[in-house]
Amino acid sequence: MSISRDKIEQVAWLARIRLEDSEKEALEGKLSDILGMVDQLQASDTDGITPMAHPLDATQRLRPDEVTETNKRERFQAVAPETQDGLYLVPRVVE
């Protein structure tokens, strides 16, 4: 299976990655190869096999409902580009 230029541009937009035209061209080949491999995987007979949600044969450990974190806002905000009144500032987001 091959991937179209449109699809690459859409996926790039969804991932917020800016691509140059030359990169798009390179990706067309690389992503098509990956999809080819997926096709190969899908061709195998998986009847009667329960799909795995995780490669580890283990289940989720649960944590008791307790507050264990303290306020470390100052330390976190020391590495933030911009803050004001305890808030992180970002370029204006409009609905």
Add this chain to the structure above:
Amino acid sequence: MQWETVIGLEVHVQLATQSKIFSGASTAFGAEPNAQASAVDLAMPGMLPVLNEGAVRMAVQFGLAVNANIAHRSVFDRKNYFYADLPKGYQISQMYHPIVGKGEVSVNLSDGSERTIGIEHAHLEEDAGKSLHEDFQGQSGIDLNRAGTPLLEIVSEPDMRSAEEAAAYLRKIHAIVTYLGISDGDMSQGSMRCDCNVSVRPKGQTEFGTRSEIKNVNSFRFVEKAINTEVERQIELIEDGGEVQQETRLYDADRDETRSMRTKEFANDYRYFPDPDLLPVEIDDTYINAIRDGLPELPDAKQARFVTEYGLNADEAAPLVQSQALADYFEQVARGSGDARQAANWIMGELARLMNQNEVEIQDCPVNAGDLATLILRVQDGTISGKLAKQVFEALWNGEGSPDDIIEQQGLKQVSDSGEIEALVDQVLADNQAMVDDYLSEEVAKKQKKKFNALVGQVMKASQGKANPAQVNDILQQKLTSSD
């Protein structure tokens, strides 16, 4: 053409855990911005989520309360999208294997009928942070205290056929989660949020029409209004030859209209996939059964008990079980007074009226259940008339003392002394000779009765409402017959 409305609701319930769903940060309300945002909530590199058992337990409690299948194995997925208040770039949710499967709730409607509404599934997910757009020149301020707060998203089947049913369903979900204590259910604070999927179709058609999704509906009243407004818009649009677009709309309560949210350049594509940071959640029957054994009496069971134990109709019982606190209050008054019907009448009548008027919830009601029970007893034993009881009730509401003190201090005791009443009757008869003549000369029974009642009214007035009405009737009847 006859149109049929089809409604499905997605209700997000904020779970009342102490800590977040995947981190040990506090969920307490009202903290300083970002004081409760941990490294996990901020999506710092290398941070791993660890699932909160409290959130799992609450989801199971809800599932059992709506007779749903509980999944022994459920899986968390990533829902990918970019927004400033979602630092990871994805929300952890459950797309394919939710913890709660199909269930159902029943709702009572105003015409006395009962409907069953299906629940398609309910899943656990994390809330996002909050974006503040005012006060920052060309920028937005982000508060991540809410990020990672556990949510249970309850998705109904498209089973509702009117706005009233949708509101009744939402109230029932509210009652269930608050009875269970898994959420405070406060819609005004966003602890319970509701999206409504609405479509219309010609009556009799089996396929669904195209639906729109209304967001931002934050009160029971607005759910009804928003749906009715949207249904009208869709019918008008179709009848004018247009087509309903599948889109997200916002409800504007001030203008009572829904508005299209700006259409996105591409359709939403969340590219869900299992979150590799979290293993499948497995719970066994021992765990589930232990939770089942600990469930409190739920609204439906309580309503049924009120019918059998107190002899109320389902109609009378339904509003009383809407909240645990109201139901408890009713039971105290019913037991204290020994008259459940009067208890229900007072609570849904005078008490509800004053609570509405003063915007007070039952928890903060100034009249305690014991005092209301005493008041009902005082009407029963003839100490005061039913009419003056309302005056006593208002005094109780205003904190003027106990029922007996109020009756005593305000001189509201019913006059049952026949001598005293006789004197009043004599006085009224003497002062109103014209009315007496009028009564005696009347030959039509119905008109005569009316004129008799007018005289009773005069006596009651002369006693300032305190005379025992039955005795007034008897004595007046005697006097008028003997003067015949």
